[in-house]
Amino acid sequence: MSAPAAAADVRSDVPPVLVEGVTVRFGAITALSEVSFTVEPGTIHAIIGPNGAGKSTMFNVLSGVYRAAEGQVRFGEHRLDRMRPYQIAGIGVARSFQNIALSAGQTVAENLMLGRHHLTRAGFVAAGLRLPRATREGRVHGERVAEIAEFLELGDKLHTPVGVLSYGDQKRVEVARALCTEPRLLLLDEPVAGMNAEETDRMAEAVVEIRSALGISVLLVEHDMGMVMSLADRVTVLDFGRRIADGTPAEVQRDPEVIRAYLGSGDEIDPAEAAEAAASGASSSSETPGMPS
Amino acid sequence: MSESTATAARGATRSTGRTAAGPRRSLLRPLLLAVVLLVALALPLYVEEFWLRTGFAVCGAVVGAIGLNLLVGTTGQLSLAHAFFLAVGAVTYVFVSGESGGLGLADLSGLAWPPVVGMIAGVLLAGLAGLLFSPIAARLRGIYLGVASLGLVFIGQHVLNSWTQVTGGFNGRSAPEFSLFGFTFGNTDPDLYVLEVPFREAERLWYLGLVLALGAYLFARNLLRSRPGRALQTLRDSEVAASVMGVNVQRYKARVFLVSSMYAGLAGVMYALSIGSIAPESFGLEVSILYLAMIVLGGLGSVGGAVLGALFVSALPLVFQRYADVVPLVGGSGEGGLAPGEAARFLFGLAIILVILFQPAGLAGLADRFRRRGRDPGGGRPTSASAAATSSSTTAVPSDPPAQGSTS
Numbered sequence: 001m002s003a004p005a006a007a008a009d010v011r012s013d014v015p016p017v018l019v020e021g022v023t024v025r026f027g028a029i030t031a032l033s034e035v036s037f038t039v040e041p042g043t044i045h046a047i048i049g050p051n052g053a054g055k056s057t058m059f060n061v062l063s064g065v066y067r068a069a070e071g072q073v074r075f076g077e078h079r080l081d082r083m084r085p086y087q088i089a090g091i092g093v094a095r096s097f098q099n100i101a102l103s104a105g106q107t108v109a110e111n112l113m114l115g116r117h118h119l120t121r122a123g124f125v126a127a128g129l130r131l132p133r134a135t136r137e138g139r140v141h142g143e144r145v146a147e148i149a150e151f152l153e154l155g156d157k158l159h160t161p162v163g164v165l166s167y168g169d170q171k172r173v174e175v176a177r178a179l180c181t182e183p184r185l186l187l188l189d190e191p192v193a194g195m196n197a198e199e200t201d202r203m204a205e206a207v208v209e210i211r212s213a214l215g216i217s218v219l220l221v222e223h224d225m226g227m228v229m230s231l232a233d234r235v236t237v238l239d240f241g242r243r244i245a246d247g248t249p250a251e252v253q254r255d256p257e258v259i260r261a262y263l264g265s266g267d268e269i270d271p272a273e274a275a276e277a278a279a280s281g282a283s284s285s286s287e288t289p290g291m292p293s
Numbered sequence: 294m295s296e297s298t299a300t301a302a303r304g305a306t307r308s309t310g311r312t313a314a315g316p317r318r319s320l321l322r323p324l325l326l327a328v329v330l331l332v333a334l335a336l337p338l339y340v341e342e343f344w345l346r347t348g349f350a351v352c353g354a355v356v357g358a359i360g361l362n363l364l365v366g367t368t369g370q371l372s373l374a375h376a377f378f379l380a381v382g383a384v385t386y387v388f389v390s391g392e393s394g395g396l397g398l399a400d401l402s403g404l405a406w407p408p409v410v411g412m413i414a415g416v417l418l419a420g421l422a423g424l425l426f427s428p429i430a431a432r433l434r435g436i437y438l439g440v441a442s443l444g445l446v447f448i449g450q451h452v453l454n455s456w457t458q459v460t461g462g463f464n465g466r467s468a469p470e471f472s473l474f475g476f477t478f479g480n481t482d483p484d485l486y487v488l489e490v491p492f493r494e495a496e497r498l499w500y501l502g503l504v505l506a507l508g509a510y511l512f513a514r515n516l517l518r519s520r521p522g523r524a525l526q527t528l529r530d531s532e533v534a535a536s537v538m539g540v541n542v543q544r545y546k547a548r549v550f551l552v553s554s555m556y557a558g559l560a561g562v563m564y565a566l567s568i569g570s571i572a573p574e575s576f577g578l579e580v581s582i583l584y585l586a587m588i589v590l591g592g593l594g595s596v597g598g599a600v601l602g603a604l605f606v607s608a609l610p611l612v613f614q615r616y617a618d619v620v621p622l623v624g625g626s627g628e629g630g631l632a633p634g635e636a637a638r639f640l641f642g643l644a645i646i647l648v649i650l651f652q653p654a655g656l657a658g659l660a661d662r663f664r665r666r667g668r669d670p671g672g673g674r675p676t677s678a679s680a681a682a683t684s685s686s687t688t689a690v691p692s693d694p695p696a697q698g699s700t701s
Contacts, residue, residue, distance in 0.1 A: 089539030118539030
């Protein structure tokens with residue numbers, strides 16, 4: 001990885017994320033119920049679960065879009081559950097969106113520059129009058145944005161409107177925009193959903209490199225089990241808004257609760273057999289070299 | 294697959310720059326701008342007063358339309374209150390720079406301060422009005438915001454009609470001549486001849502309008518190309534995405550309301566100058582609608598589009614009026630046929646329907662299309678064997694999104 005500064009180990013200013021007893025209700029529906037887990041600094045942590053398990057709700061709590069009714073989310077000295085989204089972005093928590101939320105009419109560069117918003121200062125007057133500090137700021141940050149685009153193989157598409165890019169490219173712009181905020185914690189909401197196998201592999205490589213080169217924590221929501229099991233250091237499994245398992249990929253794959261959630265009731269199924277099935281089913285969706293068996 | 298799609302996409306091939314600060318720009322645009330500017334500067338030497346007066350009115354509309362487009366087109370905040378902010382600017386100008394006394398029944402009061410001060414006060418007060426309204430704007434969206442802003446127009450009408458001392462009531466009030474450091478934008482004082490052409494009020498105002506419109510254009514264009522502009526455009530496309538990327542949504546909505554209503558305030562002052570007086574009916578709901586028509590026709594979110602739209606919508610009725618005997622179906626006052634204003638309105642209606650059906654990006658999008666065609670000889674067709682890839686490229690076309698603004 002050429003772009004982001006090399007930092008072999010975990011960055012010293014990356015605190016753990018402590019999610020403690022988070023409950024989210026929408027009217028009578030409880031979307032999340034007393035969910036707790038910890039994202040250790042510098043790890044890739046995955047949240048998995050069937051549709052409607054509350055994964056995206058969890059992300060919305062972490063990025064300040066939803067309010068938790070109970071519980072707390074701590075990131076260093078900050079209480080994410082009490083902050084507004086733009087303040088959370090300001091302390092180095094970035095997020096990509098599952099349903100691409102880019103400005104289709106703007107170029108890749110313009111979309112990525114939005115990631116620099118909290119790092120830059122130019123206001124309406126400075127920008128409108130093109131004061132020197134505004135232009136200089138734009139140039140300096142433009143260079144960094146170009147580096148990040150290069151890293152995610154978007155270098156030659158910087159000035160292309162996002163709307164005409166392929167789906168896979170748009171997904172990469174999403175991740176690149178989140179990276180452009182220079183995060184300490186990166187939240188990726190299904191970064192490979194809808195991608196083909198080759199694109200998935202490239203994205204998986206990119207995620208690993210982001211973690212290792214920047215030394216930041218990555219929290220991942222993903223449906224692609226192969227990718228999750230090969231990438232993640234730790235996995236939290238949600239089902240119907242509850243945490244049903246939490247552990248290493250290998251542990252989680254053997255967990256009877258998880259197997260039941262994914263394969264239906266485990267009454268007639270021998271747990272060992274089901275685990276086998278889950279593992280092979282997962283790995284078949286994409287190539288997973290480092291798959292624990 | 295993804296590679297070929299992107300290169301096949303029109304315009305992708307000419308992106309060569311390596312920094313994200315800005316793409317390489319063609320020489321065509323600045324050249325065109327220079328020519329237009331030169332013609333505009335020389336205009337008073339050749340054309341008659343009617344065209345210069347129309348030109349000044351257009352300049353005022355341009356300023357107002359750019360302001361409204363920042364709010365509605367760029368940020369996606371539907372506002373019908375533009376006429377109200379125009380009124381605030383215009384009334385402030387005539388009050389601050391007008392003189393006390395007045396004719397007959399109306400007991401007018403005024404501060405008789407220099408017109409420049411009046412103009413600045415008009416801009417600032419309109420901005421303040423926008424800022425005061427922005428907390429409401431930050432809570433509402435789409436058509437609800439439109440309806441709420443409608444209320445301002447009716448409040449404005451009531452105040453204009455009843456606060457006679459300041460506004461002149463339903464009869465209106467004359468606007469003081471503009472002057473700058475002792476130079477009057479009137480017929481005399483000083484008498485001025487350029488190349489033996491007398492430069493009177495119309496000529497002088499034309500230059501004033503040109504400077505103000507150009508300033509308004511450049512400010513808005515710079516704004517959109519930089520940090521605040523990107524934040525505003527993302528606000529339109531996805532509020533959640535904008536806030537998660539670090540944009541303080543409430544504050545930016547307030548700011549854009551402030552800037553937009555300051556533009557409206559200036560447009561109001563220019564309107565007062567161009568007509569020479571103000572009256573309540575000049576700031577009714579219809580004016581708000583006409584401004585919306587300008588930016589829809591011109592192209593939502595495009596500064597140049599706002600200019601084109603303003604030119605079209607504000608000049609057309611005046612031109613029809615002038616050439617009522619030449620234009621078919623249009624009759625002068627008292628004659629048969631359509632009244633010029635009506636004829637113009639029919640045309641706007643037709644134009645808006647055509648634009649929405651065939652060119653959602655408005656006149657600006659049309660201009661873009663021609664420019665693109667002129668630039669690459671292939672007509673934007675892919676050169677490689679990936680012709681199929683163009684059809685499979687994603688749904689959104691770059692010229693489409695601005696049109697989503699007002700409704701989302």
